[in-house]
Amino acid sequence: MQKPFVGLTAKNALRESMAGVTLLAIAVPLNIGYAQIAGLPPTAGLYALVLPAVLYALVVSSRQLIVSPDAAAAALVASSIGGLAVAGSADYLTLALAQAILCGLMFFAAAFFKLGFLANFLSKPILIGFVGGLALDIMVSQIAKMLGVSINSGGEFIEKATDLVTGLGGINWWSALLAALSIAVLVTGQRLLRAVPWALIVLILGTIVMVTTGLEDAGVAVLGPVESGPPRLTWPVIEWSMWLALVPSALALTLVTTAEGLLVSRSYGEKNGYKTSPNRDLFAFGLGNIAAGASGSFAVGSSTSRTAAMDQAGSRTQLPTVVMAAGTLLLLIFGTALLEDIPSPVIGAIVAVAIVPLLGFRELAALWKLDRFEFIVGVVCFLVTLLVGTIPGILVAFVLALINLAKRAANPAIDILAADGDPSDSLLNEATIGEVTVPGVLVIRMGAPLFFANGSVFSDAVKRAVRQARDTTPPTHVVIDMEAVTDVDVTAAESFVELRTWLTGRGITLSFSRTRLPLLNRLTQLDLIGDSTVFETNRAAIAALGVKEKA
Known part of the structure; x- marks a missing residue:
């Protein structure tokens, strides 16, 4: 018989707080990496862990779902805004803020009109293909970062892959060695002791190596100066035509987050014996994204990996999110100098290990055995997302969903x-x-x-x-x-x-x-x-x- 859910009490407050420290250790290195994927400064990833996370935690019905930018969202941001502004520029950041606000408004509309059912059109094969295509595109950039090879990170997949292959003659072997050691520690550590924040340990060890050995002089790239201070409230000011240009990508981000977020929220609620409200969760996502756009961050969604980590740590409340937000705020105010010497190959290794499960090769192999048509749906979505773009990928996903629906409906019992x-x-x-x-x-x-x-x-x-x-x-x-x-x-x-x-x-x-x-x-x-x-x-x-x- 399932035990009834118990919220935050004096007995479990210490456990929940310690889970928050673990969450902080996981989130900081990953969000720095995801900000780089999105073409944004490291602070954009860290700001997402403060105001957006707290507001989301106070409103959401799920006791465990963690909100944050993820790899897929970061890739969507980069691919959709990359054609509108130069990555790293002030205009680029402004567009990312506007995109997050549009996502928030769409989540509000979905919650008000109770449109969560639309996420059901993104079936599992479609999500596997779509996210897998994004993940492989990200992986090319991270491999280049780990090898110290320069590529056009804002280009299409073929262009980036070509740059990587042609640049293999200029590998920085110190970068490659540092990345290889980081991957070895991450993979081995996660298999032996999953509760240990290996990403943070690798980040600290890599920084110590950089400071003590002077590898920067040997061509190993580092994160560089990080702006200090808490997030500042702002509002993007752009032309109406640019707002309209961001609508398709914001819709894609909203749909993917809705599909994945509501599924994960419901599954953990059923597992641990508490009720969730899909419309309330959509409203919480909306609030988090509005806060992200108004505080210098970018679009946020659900983090399946961090939610699973908190579940394994025994967390059953949103207190870890609040602890993480407090810790990140202290880091931003007092500790940004500690981030400057983080080696880029280590960040690349951390992100690469995190996105390997998103590639979906194992899930596609399972689909091949279970249903060939579903397998074809997943592969087509994967290839379109990877080779054509994220927006065409989401459009093809919906067309394939409708074809799949019509195929089944046209052959009733x-x-x-x-x-x-x-x-x-x-x-x-x-x-x-x-x-x-x-x-x-x-x-x-x-x-x-x-x-x-x-x-x-x-x-x-x-x-x-x-x-x-x-x-x-x-x-x-x-x-x-x-x-x-x-x-x-x-x-x-x-x-x-x-x-x-x-x-x-x-x-x-x-x-x-x-x-x-x-x-x-x-x-x-x-x-x-x-x-x-x-x-x-x-x-x-x-x-x-x-x-x-x-x-």
Whole structure:
């Protein structure tokens, strides 16, 4: 039996506070790396851990979901703003702030209109492909950083990959060695002691090496000066045309965060016995993004990896987020000088290790075994995102989702019911349609709403059933079991009218059974009932039609 959820108490306050220290140790190096991916100063990543995180924690319904920029969001920011301004410039930062505010407004709208269901269009294969494409694009930049190779980090994937390959002759071997050692410590440490903040340890050790050995003189890049001081409230001032240009990318960020964030929030709530509210969580994401845009940061979303780390640490409240925010604020005020000598290859190693699980190769291999069409959906989304761009990737994702939906809806379950059609009776599939046990009566059940994609499919299935049944006992009655039909659209109604005419021309009456009242009203509105009889059950239909069952 699941234990009831217990919130913050005096007994668990120490554990929650220590989890906050762990979260701080994880978040600082990662957010510095994600800010660099986004083409923004390190402070943009650190500012996201202060005001946006606190406001989100105070409003969200989830007790564990951690809000922060992540690798996918950072790549989306870079790819979408890179064509509008030069990375690192003041205009670039202003656009990133505006983009975060647009995300916040979209989250507010989604919460107000209760549109969280739209995230369901981003199925698992689509998310795997989309995030995997972004992750591989990021990985090229991090490999270049680890090897000390200069590439155009704001270019397309092919351009960056080409720069990396052609630049391999200029590898800085000290950078490569430092990155290799960092990866070894991160991977080995996480396997042996997952609770230890290895990213922070690697960051500290790498900085000590840089300070004591003078590797900067050997060409190893460092983070450089970091602006000190707390986040300052600001507001981006740009032209309306630029606001409009940011809408598609902000929509993509909102959709991906909604899909992943609500799923993770619900899963941890169910796991640990507390309720979550999707619309409240959407509002919290909106508040966090508005705060990010107004305090010098960029778009924030859910962090699956950090949420999992807090769950493993035993945290069951949002107190760790508040502790992390306090620690980051102290770092910004008093400790930014400690960040200047952090070696870039170490940051690259930390980010690379963090995004390897996002590449999705293992998940794609599993999809290949489970469902080839879903696998193709994931691969197409992966390739479009990687080779064409993030916005085309999200558009293709939605098109593929609709194609997948239409494909499944266009092939609904259509059952020919034996005897009285009760679920306890045997069901005959289309291969054995002629084996109907009630002479003269076909009871046919449609297992989905009738609409433009499957109206003709259903009509053809009924005709085929009638033709095959005529080989044994010519049917005189067709009864449509409407229990699983929730709606009928105009296009499907036209197919239904044509079916009724076809049946009437062969002396076959059409009846309905188990029709819900709202659907009955809809059928009447579409003039589909006509002279047909509506029965409460299939057995009542058979009895009323005066047909005796075979002994």
